[in-house]
Amino acid sequence: MKYISVAVDGPAGAGKSSVSKAVAKSLGYTYIDTGAMYRAVALFAINNGIDAKNETEKLVSRLNEVEIDIKYTDEGQQIYLLGENVSKRIREEDVSVGASNVAVIPEVRKKLVELQRKMAESANVIMDGRDICSYVLPNADVKIFLTASAESRAKRRYDELCEKGIECDFEKIKADMEYRDKNDSQRAVAPLKKADDAILIDTTEYDFDGAVKLVKDLILEKT
Ligand code: CDP
Secondary structure, three states: OOOOEEEEEOOOOOOHHHHHHHHHHHHOOEEEEHHHHHHHHHHHHHHOOOOOOOOHHHHHHOHHHOOEEEEEEOOEEEEEEOOEEOOOHHHOHHHHHHHHHHOOOHHHHHHHHHHHHHHHOOOOEEEEEOOHHHHHOOOOOEEEEEEOOHHHHHHHHHHHHHHOOOOOOHHHHHHHHHHHHHHHHHOOOOOOOOOOOOEEEEOOOOOHHHHHHHHHHHHHHHO
16 A cells, blocks of 8 residues: 655744644644654763764764654654653753754664654655655655744744743754754755755744644645
């Protein structure tokens, strides 16, 4: 059976995960958050005292120890690192910045992309990340690049973290986001970039429901 795949890329805070999650729920697809996997690797580095930016070789030599499991519950995707549910911890700012640092390492990307492609083989999926349209699922049925202005992305991420009860500081979030935007767009491997055949959606002027409707209609029209 041929399953449908929807690829969504874009910068931090554009609404990729919340919109993809809602659309997946409404269409009965599986939502796959690839950023959570990079975050789990970053947490592994933090927990083991490895500076992912300056001790790349050390991290690569221990990558075989990194066991990531993804489970789906009523509360959505739950991510486990070495058997521990780290779904909340990986949303904290140190892990966000760490994820952008581990994401430049080719060996990390190779390991995670294999896992992501395998997951897309057995279900209808909406997968979000940075390189999904261009690299992970180049044959996706629908490709979307979701973005928004830098100010509104920082504001959304701030609201999201406050709502989850995670300590947050607007200026720090904005600065971290700018760091990640630059790091993600300028890296040599799989940089964040709109694929030529992806449809650009700028959510700055849309509220959440508006963005969900837009993406859902697009998928229904294309599949
Ligand atoms: O949710 P947010 O957009 O803040 O970030 P995320 O999707 O959880 O991704 C965290 C970091 O992982 C990003 O800043 C990227 O550096 C990296 N990432 C990536 O390189 N490729 C992906 N497919 C997904 C995430």
